């Protein structure tokens with residue numbers, strides 16, 4: 001109800017405002033006529049019925065008439081005001097431009113639900129037709145050629161001409177499927193990983209294994225993982241820099257890509273202090289093709305990569321400025337250092353860390369800052385038919401103490417480690433084989449059983465633990481780039497003479513190319529391709545200037561339709 005000066009002025013302007021009964025009509029509920037009332041009153045304006053001398057109605061009033069009026073709605077340009085027509089070329093270039101951005105891991109497409117994504121992604125599986133192709137066909141061919149009695153479209157190619165052929169084809173498909181299961185590869189040759197095979201996963205993994213090798217695969221752990229993924233806006237996949245490919249969970253990547261594409265996935269290459277700088281840089285380059293990748297050395301006092309990770313998380317939080325906070329889940333193989341990364345970011349021990357896998361049992365929320373929460377997740381291991389027991393053991397997935405006959409895995413350790421590093425670590429020169437190596441090491445350390453027999457079992461466990469905990473240097477060489485600059489890449493890795501702690505001390509990254517600039521020091525140029533000074537632990541805390549990858553954020557929404 002109006003009050004004050006304005007209402008008083010109105011009353012004055014309109015003069016007598018009472019309704020004849022002494023009630024002053026004031027603005028408020030029922031002051032104005034409703035649309036319904038106006039319509040009703042207008043009906044009477046259309047005129048009265050005409051009557052004859054006797055008073056009978058000869059022509060009914062319009063509201064009394066039962067004749068349906070001839071209605072015609074006049075077309076109006078405004079109906080089409082909110083639509084646009086674009087040419088096929090413009091649509092194609094739009095599709096290409098957006099698809100290019102969407103496939104670049106360093107670009108972030110915001111609010112994909114506002115983009116006409118159906119124009120960008122081909123919807124393969126609707127009625128078994130590629131929608132876009134079907135549309136193109138209709139647009140490019142005259143209607144008469146496509147439909148109707150004069151249609152010139154070819155019949156669908158079935159590849160078989162009779163029912164018997166079709167049955168034979170089905171048998172062939174079944175045979176090739178079984179072959180693929182046996183060899184553990186997809187049709188395109190990529191290895192089958194857990195989740196790819198749906199319910200046949202378990203049946204595919206027929207090899208009987210010691211239970212210790214199925215650590216990280218239990219239903220409980222996977223439930224924890226899915227809880228973490230569901231609750232996270234950003235998922236950090238922590239990889240071990242010594243074996244990034246081995247500690248990559250491709251089935252989880254696939255799951256996130258397909259089921260939760262709105263979540264941001266990034267890789268963090270942890271334990272970079274244990275590999276030469278060139279190797280870490282090459283892996284970062286390689287992994288960056290799929291997802292943004294950061295190199296890191298997790299340590300509360302002596303970290304590397306912490307600054308760039310925090311910066312990246314801040315960028316993600318500003319992407320979601322409409323949210324009160326964002327959650328960042330850390331997932332990955334057991335023992336890759338997820339809890340250590342959280343402790344490093346918090347600069348204090350908030351999660352329990354241990355050199356044994358399976359230390360984190362349940363998910364855990366930790367506040368990093370007001371708007372960023374971190375979630376620690378137990379380590380998960382996607383079951384893979386191709387993984388041998390030694391692969392699983394040497395990824396640090398299971399506890400070495402529980403493994404039977406650990407000496408059987410020593411040849412695999414010796415294969416991965418350079419003889420000179422073994423010599424430097426244990427002082428044992430050129431062992432003829434694994435048993436010779438173990439027995440010499442046992443005698444050297446005085447680890448003998450009753451009767452003077454060397455304790456091969458105990459020494460083997462010690463060597464495997466040293467291998468996993470970074471006492472013996474080793475790394476997996478990064479894959480060679482396909483496009484002819486393999487030599488260049490080799491040179492970068494070999495020539496860089498990585499050293500422990502180099503990541504923190506020397507690396508300066510060229511921001512544009514994401515490649516480390518040439519290091520200033522060349523003191524150890526003559527010492528061969530291996531890295532030296534293992535476990536010196538001299539990386540510096542470099543919170544600000546250590547970015548390996550710069551995430552470029554582009555808000556496509558702004559260029560959307562206007």
Ligand SMILES: Nc1nc2c(ncn2[C@@H]2O[C@H](COP(=O)(O)OP(=O)(O)OP(=O)(O)O)[C@@H](O)[C@H]2O)c(=O)[nH]1
Pocket residue numbers: 270271272273274296297298299333334335336337338339340341352353354355356357358359360361377378379470
């Ligand atoms: N040298 C080195 N060791 C690291 C680094 N990060 C973690 N570690 C060590 O790796 C071991 C495992 O670390 P955790 O943080 O417990 O690993 P996790 O991934 O949480 O392990 P789970 O609890 O089994 O999932 C610990 O002994 C850490 O000290 C690193 O950057 N460099």
